[in-house]
Amino acid sequence: MGLPDGHASTLPDDLSTEGQAPVQRPRPRSLAEAARRARTGAPAGERTLPVSSALTDLLPDGLRRGSSVGLAGPGARSLALALIAEATATGSWAAVVDEPDLGLAAAAEAGVALARLAVVGLPDQRQWGAVVAALIGGLDLILVAPRRSVRAADARRLAARARERGSVLIRIGGAARPAWPDSPDLELTLADAIWEGPEDGYGRLRCRRAEVVATGRGRNARERRAVLLLPDVRGVPSLP
């Protein structure tokens, strides 16, 4: 490595070796998956967006276009990245609105195609509705985390627009974020999650074993549960 741009010391062995390629897209596991990835631009007529194989137990039909997904509590951002990874890898665009904290390195590791991830800053909160409305229809996946409470009329208008244009609105909630006036079509939460890896000063974070619960309305009314590694040791959401 010639002249290093600085130096680090006292790193455990696994850090210095595994750290060589920090962001790596997962290798496609089957020929069908590889073919799906190579194809760019999902046909507009398709009713669902693909999700990664780890999520198929929770979303057997994929991500239905025009629907809304609510993510709340710890792990909301990891779930959001897991949800959009496969779709962006197969040609869909995603935008994240006014959520500057979203980890881009984690997104790359989860398999999100960063070339199709737009990060939208919001200098003026009053423009939130107009910006999200402009993105719906143009982009397939829109991640929102409003800082102000959304008015019921706005929520209805955005939901109707998303249904009409086939975009998926992913709402990232949290303790500091206000609640939405209505409940989403599908809600994903982490039931219990355990980080594995670190002990008292030894090792490092390796993976989080978490049970994900999917509830919702309509065809999602039946509760589904699945244990996932979110993320696993490569940063990819996968089955244990």
Next chain:
Amino acid sequence: MSDSSDPVPRTLVVRCPDWPLTALGVVPDEPALVLAAGRVAAASEAARAAGVARGQRRREAQGRCPGVVVLERDEAAEARRFEPVAAALEDITPWVEVSRPGACAFGVRGPLRLLGGEASLLVRTAEVVEAVLDAAIGSVHPGCRLGIADGRFAADLAAREAAAGVAGSIVVPGGDSPAFLAPQPVGVLGRPDLADVLVRLGLATLGAFAALSVGDVVGRFGAEGQAAQRLAAGLDGIPPQVRRPPPDLAVAVDLDPPVDRIDRVAFAARALAEQLHDDLRGRGLACTRVVVEAETEHGERLARCWRDEGVLGASALADRVRWQLEGWLHGPPPVRPTAGLVRLTLVPDEVVPATGHQAGFWGGASAADERAVRALARVVGLLGEGSVRLPEWRGGRDPSDQLVLVPLTGRVGEAMSGASTPQADVQPWPGVLPPPSPAAVHVDPAPAALLDDRGRLVRVDGRGVLSAPPVTLRIRQGGQVSVAAWAGPWPVDERWWDPLRHRRRVRLQVVADDGVARLLMLEAGRWRVAATYD
């Protein structure tokens, strides 16, 4: 370069230094900085003296200058405060061209006849600008910098190097512009990609670049390279085949009812700018100078000329129109019209053949890309340049460094083909934290205290050893949690040879009893929550 058919017009450039700060009422000896998209966009003299520089992050700047006042950039205020300056300069010449709030230019030939000589023109210009600034901002302001040279580009550089007042102004004698430009670094061309290549070719100055044969430059760098070389040679940047625009290129919109507030006209203005851009594009033209005209209910006619060295893309046009309306409608009484606007017209005053170096908001690969890029362009129109950004791989040791966000400009095609994932032969970053990376990297890391079993702050010694096992984590505005498990510490010492950019820090992964894993960073004796493994 010898085809200087037309003499380059002699130009005076007026620059108000640190305008983003001056417009917010900051006096020069107050340490202050203006942030745009999380980075320092401008810093006051006092802050610069303490080591604050453009492009730094907020945390870095605050580390250099702890007492610095941090302000958010307010482009509307910049436009509003600058319009009176441009209006006052119309006493000297009607041909004032504004390039952005804080800088404008005019040809000196006309006013010279009135005022006698360049010296008296400088005196008069300085008087006019200072009088306006005194009235608008107060008696303490950085004043203006003036430069005169053949051609606007050379005059702009002269003004950039000038000191305050008439005495500090730089006048490049007629015919000396090429000699004045020759020793300047290629970076001043404002084209970072081109400058990067030129420097690697060993062409570090404008003089060296200008000495290349035109054919070679066009062959290697295309039309954009040719325009840049003309600038470097002291010629006008626009290629010679500038056409007089046909009059029917002007676009107008009638406003009914008359409007007197920007929020009511902003949407129409943006649509008008896009229409102008699309019309020109349809004819294979691009615009470098645009006149924004407005008529009021009382029959007043307002006009202001905006110009840019490069061509004005759709969003750049929309920005100019918005700034101008901001200046007229919300400016101080002398420039504010007495009635609402009834008509808004955009006249493309100077057009050049579109050479494709600014590829508008199209050029996506697939239908989905095109749809997405169009929607994102609309958002850029709503929120302004720089609001939509795409990640680009850069490399680094911390989750916050590995990817940077680059603004989506007109060049979506480039952005899409850009390297957003590391190449296979990317150099390793020793000391990088391995995957999984945190899903939440905090833009504003919360201060925290990591305490041992006796309530003392946990420290890390010079060899990277913790003073005691951490037991409690106290986060400002986030309560207190117990440490269930932890890993590290991993120290990093970066750029130790560079006193300004040297960074030394220690990272520690902590899993708390609430099940949340966090990445803590110790820098300059303070713990912060840098990221959360959300």
